[in-house]
Amino acid sequence: MASSIKLTLALFFTCSLFLQGTLAEVVCENLPENLCSFAIASSGKRCVLENYKNEDGKLDYTCKSSEVVVERLSGYIESDQCIAACGLDRTFVGISSDAFLTQEFTTSLCSPACYQNCPNIVDLYFNLAAGEGVYLPALCQKQKTSPHRAMFELLSGAASAQAYDSMAPVPAPAPAYYY
Structure with a gap:
């Protein structure tokens, strides 16, 4: 008896989702x-x-x-919970990648509350980041381990950051001896 009530409630809930999607x-x-x-x-x-x-x-x-x-x-x-978790504001005019220039926004966007629960916002900023030559998952990974490094990569572009990573200290030249 209890399982049929649960099945009926589950069916009602599922149908209401489809009805809501078709009417609104x-x-x-x-x-x-x-x-x-x-x-x-x-x-x-x-x-x-x-x-x-x-x-x-x-x-x-x-x-x-x-x-x-x-x-x-x-x-x-988008839900109000995602707007808050991702550090956004519904009064934003237009869509821009300028938000990436603040560490607070990148921290909010890359937080588990936003990144794992708000696919619409993550999709939007994934595409905006790609337009700037930045791979959002890599930026978020850097944000977790080194927030200042993440900002450096964003501001200087991926190519500059890779070049920076590959730079090794250059040894001093050997003294030249002339005979």
Whole structure:
């Protein structure tokens, strides 16, 4: 008897997830500004918050679809828990790799709470890092062992960091003897 109740509840829960997914289509232009950043439309396009001046000349915000398509997470609005765990803010305007320039952001992004639980954010910043020539998993690994080294690699580019790693002390030249 108890197992049939559990089965019924599990079936109900599963069906409710499918029903919710089919009834609630996410359209960036219909999202309020407090849900826009880090959302993905049902079409698979990332949502971005943009600012503009309204008729009164005051700064206002609108949510727009970007041209960036995400294959696996269409119709997704990022949770507040992930926003906090990853050190982000829903009022971010646009999408930029500039966040990598602060050690606090990289520490938050690479933390287990973010990196292991927030695939949408990790996917976004994985692609932004790749655009800068940085492999995010390697950056996060360096962040754990040597945060300052991770920042050096990010700021100087992967090639410079590899060259730095391969440099060995150069021995002093042998004195030249002339006869």
